[in-house]
Amino acid sequence: MQIQRSGEDARRRPLYGGSGVLDLEYYFRATTALPSSVMRFHLEPGTSEGEHVHLAGDAGSCSPESSDELYVVVLGEVVMTVDGESAVLRAGDALYAPAGSHHGVANESDAPAELILVFGPPTPR
Known part of the structure; x- marks a missing residue:
């Protein structure tokens, strides 16, 4: 049985030119197949992940591989932006950002927010 306790792969850092410092934690990064x-992202009020893109071969990409991303809000409220279009998401809402889309998240509320992110290579449908 593999269990990861809260904080075991946690870090604090700014992301992609966003404002403030995000608390983030990877789950089973070194052991999963x-x-x-x-x-997990934890965003205090006024904190944001800057807009970025995951697209192989794109000079502006923040990673060498293409990745799809799924953001699920589990606490609070955030503003998600994808390719210039913004929407407010609240606990229980989710957003899908396909590879090649410019996207980011901001906590513009006055309360903390938490999200779970799932990301990986695009797969054919």
């Missing part, structure tokens, strides 16, 4: 990665 799953094709996707999972992490």
